Amino acid sequence: MRGLSPRIGALRESPTRKIDELRERLRREKRDVILLSTGQPSIPPPREVREAMAELLKVDSMELYGYTPSQGIYETREAISEDLKKLGGLEVSPEQIVLTAGGQAAMFSTLAVLIEPGDEVVVMDPTYFGYRPLLEYFGAVVKTAGTRLEEGFQPEVEVLKSVVSRRTKAMIIVTPDNPTGRVLREDVARAIAELARDFDFWIVTDEAYKTLIYEGNHVYFYKLAPERTISINTFSKDPAIPGWRLGYVYGPAEVMPKIKLVNEEMVYCPPSFAQRLVALYLLSEARMRYIRDVVEIYRQKRDVAVSALRKYIPEAKFAVPAGSMFIFVDLSRYLNDSESFARDLLEKHGVAVVPGSYFSEYYKAAVRISFVTETPQRIDEGIRRIGEALNA
Amino acid sequence: MRGLSPRIGALRESPTRKIDELRERLRREKRDVILLSTGQPSIPPPREVREAMAELLKVDSMELYGYTPSQGIYETREAISEDLKKLGGLEVSPEQIVLTAGGQAAMFSTLAVLIEPGDEVVVMDPTYFGYRPLLEYFGAVVKTAGTRLEEGFQPEVEVLKSVVSRRTKAMIIVTPDNPTGRVLREDVARAIAELARDFDFWIVTDEAYKTLIYEGNHVYFYKLAPERTISINTFSKDPAIPGWRLGYVYGPAEVMPKIKLVNEEMVYCPPSFAQRLVALYLLSEARMRYIRDVVEIYRQKRDVAVSALRKYIPEAKFAVPAGSMFIFVDLSRYLNDSESFARDLLEKHGVAVVPGSYFSEYYKAAVRISFVTETPQRIDEGIRRIGEALNA
Numbered sequence: 008m009r010g011l012s013p014r015i016g017a018l019r020e021s022p023t024r025k026i027d028e029l030r031e032r033l034r035r036e037k038r039d040v041i042l043l044s045t046g047q048p049s050i051p052p053p054r055e056v057r058e059a060m061a062e063l064l065k066v067d068s069m070e071l072y073g074y075t076p077s078q079g080i081y082e083t084r085e086a087i088s089e090d091l092k093k094l095g096g097l098e099v100s101p102e103q104i105v106l107t108a109g110g111q112a113a114m115f116s117t118l119a120v121l122i123e124p125g126d127e128v129v130v131m132d133p134t135y136f137g138y139r140p141l142l143e144y145f146g147a148v149v150k151t152a153g154t155r156l157e158e159g160f161q162p163e164v165e166v167l168k169s170v171v172s173r174r175t176k177a178m179i180i181v182t183p184d185n186p187t188g189r190v191l192r193e194d195v196a197r198a199i200a201e202l203a204r205d206f207d208f209w210i211v212t213d214e215a216y217k218t219l220i221y222e223g224n225h226v227y228f229y230k231l232a233p234e235r236t237i238s239i240n241t242f243s244k245d246p247a248i249p250g251w252r253l254g255y256v257y258g259p260a261e262v263m264p265k266i267k268l269v270n271e272e273m274v275y276c277p278p279s280f281a282q283r284l285v286a287l288y289l290l291s292e293a294r295m296r297y298i299r300d301v302v303e304i305y306r307q308k309r310d311v312a313v314s315a316l317r318k319y320i321p322e323a324k325f326a327v328p329a330g331s332m333f334i335f336v337d338l339s340r341y342l343n344d345s346e347s348f349a350r351d352l353l354e355k356h357g358v359a360v361v362p363g364s365y366f367s368e369y370y371k372a373a374v375r376i377s378f379v380t381e382t383p384q385r386i387d388e389g390i391r392r393i394g395e396a397l398n399a
Numbered sequence: 400m401r402g403l404s405p406r407i408g409a410l411r412e413s414p415t416r417k418i419d420e421l422r423e424r425l426r427r428e429k430r431d432v433i434l435l436s437t438g439q440p441s442i443p444p445p446r447e448v449r450e451a452m453a454e455l456l457k458v459d460s461m462e463l464y465g466y467t468p469s470q471g472i473y474e475t476r477e478a479i480s481e482d483l484k485k486l487g488g489l490e491v492s493p494e495q496i497v498l499t500a501g502g503q504a505a506m507f508s509t510l511a512v513l514i515e516p517g518d519e520v521v522v523m524d525p526t527y528f529g530y531r532p533l534l535e536y537f538g539a540v541v542k543t544a545g546t547r548l549e550e551g552f553q554p555e556v557e558v559l560k561s562v563v564s565r566r567t568k569a570m571i572i573v574t575p576d577n578p579t580g581r582v583l584r585e586d587v588a589r590a591i592a593e594l595a596r597d598f599d600f601w602i603v604t605d606e607a608y609k610t611l612i613y614e615g616n617h618v619y620f621y622k623l624a625p626e627r628t629i630s631i632n633t634f635s636k637d638p639a640i641p642g643w644r645l646g647y648v649y650g651p652a653e654v655m656p657k658i659k660l661v662n663e664e665m666v667y668c669p670p671s672f673a674q675r676l677v678a679l680y681l682l683s684e685a686r687m688r689y690i691r692d693v694v695e696i697y698r699q700k701r702d703v704a705v706s707a708l709r710k711y712i713p714e715a716k717f718a719v720p721a722g723s724m725f726i727f728v729d730l731s732r733y734l735n736d737s738e739s740f741a742r743d744l745l746e747k748h749g750v751a752v753v754p755g756s757y758f759s760e761y762y763k764a765a766v767r768i769s770f771v772t773e774t775p776q777r778i779d780e781g782i783r784r785i786g787e788a789l790n791a
Contacts, residue, residue, distance in 0.1 A: 009600060
């Protein structure tokens with residue numbers, strides 16, 4: 008009775024991975040592609056931190072190579088606890104932090120712990136495409152709360168109220184948002200926290216971009232509803248080690264041992280080399296300077312992208328992103344289906360973007376543009392080519 | 400309706416993790432503990448490989464930090480393909496290899512793809528304690544085939560025949576074995592392959608210790624039944640980077656995309672820094688020399704452990720391990736319950752071992768002794784203290 012589990016049917020290849028494959032083919036064909044598709048940072052971790060890691064590699068001992076506790080090295084969790092205090096005034100103890108093999112493992116393990124088949128989970132529309140396949144894999148019923156470009160993609164409380172019920176197990180909120188760049192307003196966050204208390208559901212807050220904010224401030228749900236907030240975090244964006252796979256979850260003390268257990272079954276312990284680098288980074292002189300510099304560079308790139316959009320695609324609608332790495336651009340004045348457009352754009356014009364249908368049931372004519380990976384010149388050129396393709 | 404998923408109940412803390420916690424407490428109390436519990440290697444990767452990695456860290460680019468394909472970097476998979484050819488004459492293409500965040504993720508993703516609730520899966524008794532909780536998490540019915548110390552823990556074909564049926568989805572075989580050090584005989588492997596064909600089940604072969612063999616040769620099921628063999632591998636033992644979390648699965652071309660997808664959902668991509676080191680290592684001059692040296696050092700340590708057992712614990716029964724890192728020692732002449740013995744041994748005598756009940760329903764009076772982590776002197780001293788504790 009050989010064969011495979013039918014559960015696996017819920018898993019689909021990540022949309023950006025499909026784009027990556029096409030890119031890979033174009034690369035082999037030696038064709039230059041302007042990458043406006045990926046959330047990959049462009050500035051490596053501070054040099055002094057990398058050099059300190061290089062020195063450690065020369066030591067002849069197993070110290071750097073051995074297993075770590077499955078929750079993560081204590082000193083690294085302590086550094087994160089201190090960092091959360093510095094960044095947001097949060098009181099999160101090292102015991103409340105579970106290090107994971109990246110943000111994806113943070114999401115997977117959190118949902119594994121929360122969801123049983125049939126549970127309703129509310130996500131925004133648009134939202135990060137990583138959530139739906141995981142929720143379906145765990146058997147959740149996905150409910151969407153539409154957000155509108157005209158409102159800067161701020162969730163509207165009346166809409167949220169119409170979607171939640173006593174069957175709601177969790178609401179997932181990404182802020183700063185992927186794909187829209189929206190930074191959640193504090194009054195909206197307070198309304199969500201109140202709703203969560205009224206209907207007794209979990210708030211899963213994805214804070215991957217919490218230090219990449221150009222205007223406004225990050226809102227920590229943990230401050231508003233510590234008893235019901237589970238937070239997903241990653242070091243893929245700050246300090247820019249996406250390939251090294253390190254992230255973390257923090258939340259109420261009683262839930263964390265369960266999340267630790269799932270991670271132990273999945274990967275045994277989080278990658279140790281990345282844990283060492285992150286501890287060095289967060290405790291270094293460079294930490295605040297580095298992220299300030301990165302935000303300044305990304306802000307300039309964002310401004311280049313915004314100007315280029317206004318210049319080359321005057322009928323494009325978008326909300327200027329206040330955070331994250333992305334602009335979500337509605338092209339409905341030009342087209343209906345951004346999926347075939349994105350394919351053509353890559354094949355014929357050498358520009359990679361992610362179609363809106365990967366994030367939204369509604370904004371199918373939109374594309375997500377990343378403004379961090381390429382140089383300002385290439386961002387401008389990429390958007391010029393999008394305009395050219397739209398007018399072709 | 401806040402609360403947690405009941406599925407999580409199947410997950411228990413890994414037994415070695417429980418021991419780790421006790422050890423951690425003793426460490427804080429500044430008490431010296433002789434570690435005969437852990438499969439942690441004692442020799443870091445070749446110096447030249449580590450130094451090459453150190454140089455890469457000094458380069459100011461995102462090259463070393465970016466996401467990799469979720470299946471793993473092509474060049475690393477190519478190096479593994481070449482290595483499998485060198486080691487065993489195997490023909491496994493890079494497309495048939497999926498890199499994972501360690502051997503644990505290799506197991507988790509393989510079982511996620513194979514098992515649906517109610518499937519019967521055969522494991523040996525004793526076997527590695529990592530399998531049962533995963534199998535239960537995925538809803539499998541676990542069937543055990545007892546193996547006997549007197550037979551050197553070689554599975555007996557009549558016993559296997561009495562356990563398999565048309566409901567058997569898979570059989571899991573670890574060779575060289577954890578916890579017994581048994582290297583599977585080729586005739587037994589052939590009989591298993593025939594059984595697998597007759598009853599049409601998957602062979603899941605855990606080859607974590609395939610290069611750590613002191614007598615005899617490793618048997619590759621992939622050579623005997625390529626259409627139904629899925630192989631679990633790790634770089635935690637060779638080249639000794641357990642904390643860095645890198646392993647791989649290889650098997651039939653049609654199954655691998657599914658295993659890749661599960662890993663993508665769990666961790667997005669395998670840790671890139673470890674992938675780079677492994678490619679450098681496998682393609683280096685040092686590769687074969689390093690593992691030859693390691694095997695020689697471990698063989699000497701094994702011999703020290705065997706002599707010490709004979710000297711200090713004359714009534715202990717064990718099969719001299721032909722591979723892996725462990726001796727499985729039956730202490731039934733001295734005690735009934737090795738679990739409370741192991742606890743006392745650690746608390747009162749400062750020696751950590753893993754009780755047999757973690758591996759076996761039958762060998763509850765056994766302990767697993769690792770002979771790789773400590774120095775020969777401390778291995779001898781640790782076993783002397785075990786003898787002392789048994790006679791106390």
